[in-house]
Amino acid sequence: MKTEESTILEVRELNKSFGGLKALNDVSFSIREGRISALIGPNGAGKTTLLNVISGMEAPDSGKIIFYGKNMVGLKTWQITEKGICRTFQAGRVFQKMTVLENILTGIHVRANSGWLSGMFHWPWERREEKRLESRAFELLEYFSLADVAYELAGNIPLISQRKLEIARALANRPKLLLLDEPVAGLNMRETEEMGEIIKNLLSFDVTILLVEHDMNLVMSLADWIVVLQHGQKIATGTPGEVRNNPQVISAYLGNE
Amino acid sequence: MNRSLPTKKWKQLLSFLAIVLLVPRVLPSDYYFLILNIIALNAMVVLGLNLLIGFAGQISLGHAAFYGLGAYISGILATSYQVPLSLSIPVAVIATAFIAFLVGIPTLKLEGHYLVMATLGFNIIISIILVQWDSMTGGPSGLAGIPHLKLFSVVIDTDRKFYYLVWILVGIFFWLSLNLIDSRTGRALRAIGEDPVSACALGIPVEKYKVRVFVLSAVYAAIAGSLYAHYVTFISPKSFDFFYSIEVVTMVVVGGIGSLWSGLVGTAVLTTLPEILEIVKEYNVLVYGAVLMLVLVFFPEGLFPGIKALWKRRKN
Numbered sequence: 355m356k357t358e359e360s361t362i363l364e365v366r367e368l369n370k371s372f373g374g375l376k377a378l379n380d381v382s383f384s385i386r387e388g389r390i391s392a393l394i395g396p397n398g399a400g401k402t403t404l405l406n407v408i409s410g411m412e413a414p415d416s417g418k419i420i421f422y423g424k425n426m427v428g429l430k431t432w433q434i435t436e437k438g439i440c441r442t443f444q445a446g447r448v449f450q451k452m453t454v455l456e457n458i459l460t461g462i463h464v465r466a467n468s469g470w471l472s473g474m475f476h477w478p479w480e481r482r483e484e485k486r487l488e489s490r491a492f493e494l495l496e497y498f499s500l501a502d503v504a505y506e507l508a509g510n511i512p513l514i515s516q517r518k519l520e521i522a523r524a525l526a527n528r529p530k531l532l533l534l535d536e537p538v539a540g541l542n543m544r545e546t547e548e549m550g551e552i553i554k555n556l557l558s559f560d561v562t563i564l565l566v567e568h569d570m571n572l573v574m575s576l577a578d579w580i581v582v583l584q585h586g587q588k589i590a591t592g593t594p595g596e597v598r599n600n601p602q603v604i605s606a607y608l609g610n611e
Numbered sequence: 612m613n614r615s616l617p618t619k620k621w622k623q624l625l626s627f628l629a630i631v632l633l634v635p636r637v638l639p640s641d642y643y644f645l646i647l648n649i650i651a652l653n654a655m656v657v658l659g660l661n662l663l664i665g666f667a668g669q670i671s672l673g674h675a676a677f678y679g680l681g682a683y684i685s686g687i688l689a690t691s692y693q694v695p696l697s698l699s700i701p702v703a704v705i706a707t708a709f710i711a712f713l714v715g716i717p718t719l720k721l722e723g724h725y726l727v728m729a730t731l732g733f734n735i736i737i738s739i740i741l742v743q744w745d746s747m748t749g750g751p752s753g754l755a756g757i758p759h760l761k762l763f764s765v766v767i768d769t770d771r772k773f774y775y776l777v778w779i780l781v782g783i784f785f786w787l788s789l790n791l792i793d794s795r796t797g798r799a800l801r802a803i804g805e806d807p808v809s810a811c812a813l814g815i816p817v818e819k820y821k822v823r824v825f826v827l828s829a830v831y832a833a834i835a836g837s838l839y840a841h842y843v844t845f846i847s848p849k850s851f852d853f854f855y856s857i858e859v860v861t862m863v864v865v866g867g868i869g870s871l872w873s874g875l876v877g878t879a880v881l882t883t884l885p886e887i888l889e890i891v892k893e894y895n896v897l898v899y900g901a902v903l904m905l906v907l908v909f910f911p912e913g914l915f916p917g918i919k920a921l922w923k924r925r926k927n
Contacts, residue, residue, distance in 0.1 A: 463798070468796070476790045
């Protein structure tokens with residue numbers, strides 16, 4: 355039942371503690387398909403932990419993560435990616451010693467088949483697949499205006515381009531749900547605006563977005579559904595307007611700014 | 612690695628082949644063939660190890676054990692059981708691959724120093740078995756009378772004949788490895804080497820790949836080992852203790868991590884160096900150590916990249 359309002363991801367009673375610290379305390383929410391949702395909260399609210407748990411990098415103590423009706427808890431990160439959830443990282447983590455093109459090709463990994471022997475012998479079908487992957491990679495590079503640096507080492511291109519590359523690389527494996535972890539951290543105002551525009555247009559890739567972000571202006575202008583965390587607990591959900599006027603949120607988060 | 616690579620790769624390989632065929636014409640004595648053959652055997656081990664260390668970022672100090680397993684399994688099968696070499700070598704390689712697989716599953720879950728210690732431990736265990744299991748391995752005095760290789764009707768019983776065989780094999784494995792690096796699998800390995808967390812987030816099953824590249828590198832070592840056994844026809848445990856493991860890792864590092872050509876340079880230099888240092892007699896270990904230190908101080912990226920950078924600077 356995939357209507358426009360269908361739920362793509364449901365987080366159900368998620369708990370995670372580190373020693374005595376409860377990083378996630380009974381967190382439940384759901385996000386709808388084809389939208390940009392955002393996860394906000396002050397530092398130490400548990401946003402990164404939640405992202406790590408959803409992407410399978412940390413196991414929750416209890417709770418469920420339902421993606422298209424199936425529980426993802428217990429799957430490894432690469433299996434979750436295979437199922438269609440892909441994430442980016444806070445500090446930006448492109449493969450610096452690989453070219454821009456190779457970064458994208460690595461992103462396509464799960465949607466390609468060639469194995470070890472094909473790789474060693476460069477069988478004709480392996481070459482054909484590589485050609486196909488390359489032309490797909492160039493479509494993405496062109497969309498993100500990175501095509502002219504395709505053969506540069508990713509570590510040598512500007513920060514904003516690296517961020518774009520990381521998003522392009524994630525899109526390369528055709529996720530249904532894209533988790534963006536602070537995509538504008540470290541960018542200047544002009545670059546932030548550019549990135550905001552890019553994120554807004556990502557919906558055309560038939561992907562749902564969950565954005566974790568500190569930049570309130572960006573969140574308010576992009577997201578149409580916001581989940582607010584504080585001390586590992588969900589304190590509010592709603593549209594930007596609702597969240598902005600929620601007294602609990604104001605005291606917890608906006609008040610602190 | 613850009614798209615001009617395939618043609619560049621062919622050029623490099625053709626010049627490699629040309630050098631292999633030309634060298635015998637200018638060598639003054641057969642003694643040099645012995646050294647070149649040892650270089651080739653080391654190069655094959657280093658090639659596999661480079662895939663593991665330089666690309667997938669996993670360090671092993673146990674590859675002498677795989678080299679030794681390849682040598683001993685094929686050697687024992689051929690001497691004690693009269694198994695033909697066309698069977699004993701494949702069996703040795705497959706058995707070693709299987710052992711590497713069993714060792715790799717638990718150890719590659721470890722990282723950094725722990726992985727080094729675990730593989731080192733494995734190497735020591737194999738060394739002890741080779742020494743203690745007298746009835747099978749010949750113990751500390753070694754295994755003698757291993758038959759020479761035979762290719763069709765040609766017995767490879769001279770240094771010169773072995774030279775052609777082994778270097779052509781090195782060329783083939785070199786080519787296969789260059790291909791592998793420039794493929795979907797190679798990208799996955801490089802991704803794991805650079806940032807395993809990101810690799811995993813992109814859907815690459817990191818552990819599976821680590822185990823497989825470990826097995827592949829063990830296969831290279833086992834092939835080299837069995838060739839070695841049938842070349843020198845006498846093997847003893849000393850050749851396969853962990854000092855050899857350290858030696859091959861050093862060749863990878865000194866040559867320059869992350870490039871197969873660098874590994875070849877490192878192998879050639881470090882295999883020849885002790886021979887050259889014969890002139891300083893009892894000081895050879897000292898000088899060897901000093902040379903290593905100097906290389907790592909002045910060319911921390913490795914010998915080959917360092918020299919290339921110097922060359923470029925001189926040109927400009």
